[in-house]
Amino acid sequence: MTDSATPGAGTANGDRTGDVVIALDVGGTGMKCALVRPDGRTLHTERHHTRAERGPEAVAASILDVAEGLAGKARANGLIPVAVGLAVPGVVDETTGRAVWSANLGFRDVPLREMVGTRLGLPAALGHDVRVGGIAEARLGAGQGTRHVLFLAIGTGIAAAHVVDGSAFAGAHGAAGELGHVVVRPDGPPCGCGRLGCLEAVASAASVGRRYTALTGIPATAAEVVARAVGGEQNATQVWRETIDALADGLTIAQALYDTEVVVLGGGLAEAGADLLDPLGTALRQRLTFQTEPRLLRAALGDEAGCLGAALLALDALNTT
Amino acid sequence: MTDSATPGAGTANGDRTGDVVIALDVGGTGMKCALVRPDGRTLHTERHHTRAERGPEAVAASILDVAEGLAGKARANGLIPVAVGLAVPGVVDETTGRAVWSANLGFRDVPLREMVGTRLGLPAALGHDVRVGGIAEARLGAGQGTRHVLFLAIGTGIAAAHVVDGSAFAGAHGAAGELGHVVVRPDGPPCGCGRLGCLEAVASAASVGRRYTALTGIPATAAEVVARAVGGEQNATQVWRETIDALADGLTIAQALYDTEVVVLGGGLAEAGADLLDPLGTALRQRLTFQTEPRLLRAALGDEAGCLGAALLALDALNTT
Known part of the structure; x- marks a missing residue:
């Protein structure tokens, strides 16, 4: 895992225009991130260290920075970010968009959906890492x-x-x-x-x-x-x-x-x-x-299931609002 | 329990016109039956012995007879039967409308929904007794x-x-x-x-x-x-x-x-x-x-939950077709 993008591995050719979803699967050790097309194809992936030992505020700030960085990368490639999907472990309330409790990340009732949506100015969705992984495996895996x-x-x-x-x-x-x-x-x-x-x-x-x-x-x-x-x-x-x-x-x-x-x-x-x-x-x-x-x-889908599922959840939110 | 109607206990006044659903909750010992208004109010109840020892064919025939009798009773009272809902125990496939397996009633893959729908010429629904009881308790109980x-x-x-x-x-x-x-x-x-x-x-x-x-x-x-x-x-x-x-x-x-x-x-x-x-x-x-x-x-809702739930299931089927 590195803190830099891995465009060689993750960026496909021939998809330089159109809508993408910004997706982050935040775990205790690392964040898996991607730009995902509405049909589920991944255009770009990158990984970052979570550094959870810094505490929940710092982790939340990193999530917002990384998400914003992904939006910038998308736009620089002529893509249009239409939504952002986030997956975290622990107890997650998808309805209110809050990370209720997470032992790994130290979150206690953090309104992550609102935070990332406001920062990026995009519709956002927050999901539980295993539940969004399940969505991805059920629909695409x-x-x-x-x-x-x-x-x-x-x-x-x-x-x-x-x-x-x-x-x-x-x-x-x-x-x-x-x-x-x-x-x-x-x-x-x-x-x-x-x-x-x-x-x-x-x-x-x-x-x-x-x-x-x-x-x-x-x-x-x-x-x-x-x-x-x-x-x-x-x-x-x-x-x-x-x-x-x-x-x-x-x-x-x-x-x-x-x-x-x-x-x-x-x-x-x-x-x-x-x-x-x-x-x-x-x-x-x-x-x-x-x-x-x-x-x-x-x-x-291996360890990309969470990231793909976060993107699917964001697309679902987009389609029902 | 008797094989005759108990109109004194079950028939309310002031609801002599309008739509009703015919509902039957068939158990190993008895059948609880009712005419239920679309808003969940019960207008008439009656109970019959199942006499499961006669075998599954005879039980299925009784179900159809009782359902038809209820339709006749409704019409005689100026009511319009719009659907029929049936609940049985065991393994029930609500999607195909089949009683897959029931130890109490001897059913093995019986297409009860189609049978009762054809006999009465009405839209029909088949449900699991506890699941429809749960629906009734959740919505009305x-x-x-x-x-x-x-x-x-x-x-x-x-x-x-x-x-x-x-x-x-x-x-x-x-x-x-x-x-x-x-x-x-x-x-x-x-x-x-x-x-x-x-x-x-x-x-x-x-x-x-x-x-x-x-x-x-x-x-x-x-x-x-x-x-x-x-x-x-x-x-x-x-x-x-x-x-x-x-x-x-x-x-x-x-x-x-x-x-x-x-x-x-x-x-x-x-x-x-x-x-x-x-x-x-x-x-x-x-x-x-x-x-x-x-x-x-x-x-x-006591032991009427199954009957009410069967009616709700039938109304759901009516509203989605």
Whole structure:
């Protein structure tokens, strides 16, 4: 990640005129940014460090600066910025456009939509990072063509987005889809939320590494645990088996409540590909009784899903106002 | 329940002209039927035995006969039947209008919407009994004025309806909201669905009675168990405590995934009123961390919610075609 644009990687030719949406996906570590055409094509991407340790005011100021910089870049290339879409983690109220609560970024009830809209003089939308990622995967990615999609992001944490007909449900307080905080092991490891045995505390990429290290004393990433499990190493196999079982328990609950056609698996752990999807599919099948089994698919848009989804949300806002 | 109309109880004066919807809520034991005005007022009610033991063909034939009888009654009173709404339990596909699967009624993929629409020559809608009950409670009952409502029906079984802006989510295969089949006690009692420790197997009205009997050898209904628990009887207190804990675990999961403003509790167990709502509210509060606590309310429409909801579904279909 750099603080400069990567036009070589992100700027396509032949789209030098017309409307674009400015999109930012702000995470605890980095901001993924893009100029996106109304049809979902990305014309330009750039990445910046978030430097969250500077505090929420400084992060918010950087978001506005970066967004303004993107607008300038668009205009310099003869493009017309028509809207700005922003995605942040935590509890996000899409209706009021406020970042209600975010552990990573320190936000507490920050009216980000209004701030960025005012600064740029453009219609703006604020979304939850996983929910907009789910929108992007449902409309443009692995879930394309299916009406009922569950997007499950398994990274440092675990969160889900329930997407029906291309829209994600935010809930009454911006906290729907928190499958990571469903207790699957009542006597399990402590979770950051204060409870024991949440799905996130057992099966997030961070937890997989942590649990292997606790068992063996050997530091390892989730990817390394998966590789060792595939290679037949006993401790890694045990940790991975427990991870699959916990994820299957979580998805069984999600299927009982949401009844989707497709589950799209994203985030770092989904890089495991078939080593995740195959055993998870088998474990899920063993648990479902009268429910219809959803298809498990690997996310198609990688870490650009959030940025694309932020752009889609901004376009939706534009089309309904 | 009788097989004849109860006009004294159900027919109001002063509404002898105008449009009505024919509504039937078909359960394993009885059919609740009504003529409902477009504004939700009930003009006439009647009840019939389902006699499910006669088999699905006979039940379907009775449904059509009863619906036709209601249409005739409406016309005889100078009213104009404009649509017919039907609610049945089990797995219901609202989109195709088919009763996909119903243990109680023996239905296997029966195109009930088309059957009743053709027989009566009217626009028809088919809904899931708990989902239409949820629609009615959200629009006309305890959830009135709130956008995000969870309706939890605790009777012989347990099922939920997630209602947003007055519409219930059916899921991709008509099986959303099955909170009764979320495992809350992995080593718990066997559930009818084939798993162990589903919420329904621990906390339905039927299970409460069954668990008390297993503990004491004394047959008892859920209402009797609650009364004895309130009276301080030790075994009843234990069973009721376990019931409250299981329901709180279930609602904590539902809140994590749906994030609603309000939970409306209906079905037989909700008759316990404050003896259910007060301890359940406390137990739920103890489990929630960052999530916003939903308000717990007792259902307002009693056992007429399904019938009213079937009418609302039919009116919705009328207004969108």
